[in-house]
Amino acid sequence: MVTDNPSVMAGAPLLSVEDVSKSFTIHLRGGVRLPVVANVTFEVSPGECLVLGGPSGIGKSSILRMIFGNYAVDTGRILVRDRSTGDVADLASGDPRLVLSLRRDHIGYVSQFLRTIPRVSALDVVAEPLLTRGVERKAASNRAAAMLERLNLPSALFNLPPATFSGGEKQRVNIARGFMIDHPILLLDEPTASLDETNRDVVVGMIREKLAAGTAILGIFHDIPVREAVATSILDVAAFSTREAA
Amino acid sequence: MNSEPILSVRKLEKRYGNFIGCTDVSFDVWPGEVVAIVGESGSGKTTLLNCISTRMERSSGEIRYRMRDQRFPDLAELGEAELRFLMRTDWGFVHQNPADGLRMRVSAGANVGERLMAIGDRNYGDIRSRASDWLERVEIAASRIDDMPVSFSGGMRQRLQIARNLVTHPRLIFMDEPTGGLDVSVQARVLDLLRMLVSDLGLSVIIVTHDLGVARLLSQRMIVMKSGRIVEQGLTDRVMDDPSHPYTQLLVASILEN
Numbered sequence: 001m002v003t004d005n006p007s008v009m010a011g012a013p014l015l016s017v018e019d020v021s022k023s024f025t026i027h028l029r030g031g032v033r034l035p036v037v038a039n040v041t042f043e044v045s046p047g048e049c050l051v052l053g054g055p056s057g058i059g060k061s062s063i064l065r066m067i068f069g070n071y072a073v074d075t076g077r078i079l080v081r082d083r084s085t086g087d088v089a090d091l092a093s094g095d096p097r098l099v100l101s102l103r104r105d106h107i108g109y110v111s112q113f114l115r116t117i118p119r120v121s122a123l124d125v126v127a128e129p130l131l132t133r134g135v136e137r138k139a140a141s142n143r144a145a146a147m148l149e150r151l152n153l154p155s156a157l158f159n160l161p162p163a164t165f166s167g168g169e170k171q172r173v174n175i176a177r178g179f180m181i182d183h184p185i186l187l188l189d190e191p192t193a194s195l196d197e198t199n200r201d202v203v204v205g206m207i208r209e210k211l212a213a214g215t216a217i218l219g220i221f222h223d224i225p226v227r228e229a230v231a232t233s234i235l236d237v238a239a240f241s242t243r244e245a246a
Numbered sequence: 247m248n249s250e251p252i253l254s255v256r257k258l259e260k261r262y263g264n265f266i267g268c269t270d271v272s273f274d275v276w277p278g279e280v281v282a283i284v285g286e287s288g289s290g291k292t293t294l295l296n297c298i299s300t301r302m303e304r305s306s307g308e309i310r311y312r313m314r315d316q317r318f319p320d321l322a323e324l325g326e327a328e329l330r331f332l333m334r335t336d337w338g339f340v341h342q343n344p345a346d347g348l349r350m351r352v353s354a355g356a357n358v359g360e361r362l363m364a365i366g367d368r369n370y371g372d373i374r375s376r377a378s379d380w381l382e383r384v385e386i387a388a389s390r391i392d393d394m395p396v397s398f399s400g401g402m403r404q405r406l407q408i409a410r411n412l413v414t415h416p417r418l419i420f421m422d423e424p425t426g427g428l429d430v431s432v433q434a435r436v437l438d439l440l441r442m443l444v445s446d447l448g449l450s451v452i453i454v455t456h457d458l459g460v461a462r463l464l465s466q467r468m469i470v471m472k473s474g475r476i477v478e479q480g481l482t483d484r485v486m487d488d489p490s491h492p493y494t495q496l497l498v499a500s501i502l503e504n
Contacts, residue, residue: 027492028499069481071488096467096481097276117441117463118434132445 012081013043014106014184014216015067020076020092022062023242035242036062040076042235044185046083046214049207049230051221054237060220061112063237064187067091067218068109069099080106083184083214104133109187110178114170116163122148123158126176133181147176151202167194179206186210188219192226204229250312252277252418252450253298258307260293267293268474271307277417280444280451282461282482284497285471291454292422294471298452299339299420300329311418334364338411342423344403347410348395354381354406355391361414380409384439401432405439412443419444421453425460437463458501462486470494 021038025031037059044050052060065071067078069091078092080102091102103109117125123144130140148158151172157165162173171194178186188207192200200223207230211217221227227234251274260267268290275281283291296302298309300321309321313328314336321329341347348357358377359367367373378388384405386398395403404424411419424440425433441464444451455461461468461482468482470491478491489495 024488025490027495065487070483072480072484072490094480094484096484099481099484100466117438119438 011045012086013045014081014083015044015218016077016079016081017042017063017067018077018079020063020066020078021074021242022059022066022071023074037237037240038242040240044216044218046184046216047211047232049211049217049219049232051219051227051231051234052237053234054241058237058241060237061189063240064109064189064218064220067185068107068187069094069103070109080185082106106183107185107187108178108181108183110175110189110191112189112193114162114174114177116161116170118161118163120161121159122153122162122165122173125162125173126180129177129180144176144180147180148173150206151176152199168196168199171195172199175203175206179210182210182213182215184215186215186217188217188221190220190222192221192223200226249277250318251275252312253452254308254310254318255298256308256310258294258297258309259305260290260297260302261305266290266474268297268471271476273469273476273479275418275450275452277450278448279467280449280453280465281467281469282465283452283454283469283471284456284458284461286456286497288473289471290474291471293474295420295422295452295454299337300333301339314417331365334361335414336417338414338416338419340404340407340411340419340421340424342426344395344400344407347407348403350396351394353392353394354386354398357395357406358410358413361410365414376413377409380413381406383412383443384409385435399432400428401436404428404436408436408440408443412447415447416449418450418452421451421455423455423457424453425457426455440464458486458497470497 018041020040023033023035025033040063042050052063054060062071066073072094073092076092077090079088080091081088089098089102091099123141126147127140127144130143131137145158153169153172157169162170175191192203204226207217253275256272258271259269271294283294285291297304310318311321312318339347355374355377358380359373362373362376378391381388381391386402386405395406398406425436428436437460453464465482468479468485469476470478470485472493478485478494485494486498489498
């Protein structure tokens, strides 16, 4: 970690993406190179919800994955600022231990799809982020149950593994898990894509609460009412795209 | 981020005459971390595991281990007594075939209790009650404590082997394809148990597997080996979702979608 500036500015960006580019080299296809995005540059400040816009295939999800450290970057920096100390770390360096520590303390991510684990119940999937941070099991389960109730998941499902759940039920488990921890930065990849109107409104309310608490949110929302309800600004990813939209 | 590695491997090589078992292998393991070593048969991953755990002699290179008193010696510098302490107490080794890690014709309780007796425990009642606790933690009914592992199913044997390894509160566990010989349904239960125990006990684990699903479930970091060399290493989900080496891409592309 590099200590950037000891005088911490309250409104300073928590996330700064600078000149990031990404391509895939597919060795199984004779080393063909697929460029994805280039010169990606933006910032997200506390209480801001920046929405990545543009058609499918333009590289929006890839940008979120790079910021979560799930995709490597070819060039550029992804700077994550510690809200209380002002320290800045470059996640793009790809150091696995740095990425893990940033995921633990700084960056939450709600992916499009829940990755289920055999035998693990919905309640435990949601409680796990609390348990790994030392919250006692009973308290963690209670908070997980409250979160699932808020998202209207039938309580009969709490103790079942989500593998057999519907798309919307899985997505609500995924959202609940992602919202359990108050990460300063939250990445949302179409969190409302398979939800009905009632649950969509619940999620909008949850996003607004995070913003009011000063979370910096970067999201992808194809759902226009949701986007209009939460976005503070929209960034057209087409400007960074190096390939034709699908 | 401020802790120091528990294990540090540098330029490790194992040769069998002209044949290379593994070479130029360097990596660190930190406390509480699960590192998966993946690759197909013959990639050198089991040779590597055996060299690190001193079950096999290395040809060259360094293997340093953080002792409980914070010394960080090369394992080659340790005397007989200290090595025995590591093997019996501070380390565990979970074999693919439980029969390699258990004594099949002594009772389940004795299999677990034996590791305690090896480190000087002599109180029979205490040993038996701790063995019984551990059987329950690995979901084996305490009523089976006097039964021999030969009467257990494959999954139960594997869970017993895990209990036997963990009873001494080791800090580092080596695992060689721990679910490799099990039916899929049984495998899920053993994996789930391992996942919970590793996180509850804060263990460091080096797990060798050819099953990328197992690696994804258990490990934070992944090392990919081919022909005795590391071809790629990094965060497990990064290596699997954005593999860069041709061989890693081939491995990942070969997984069945679910």
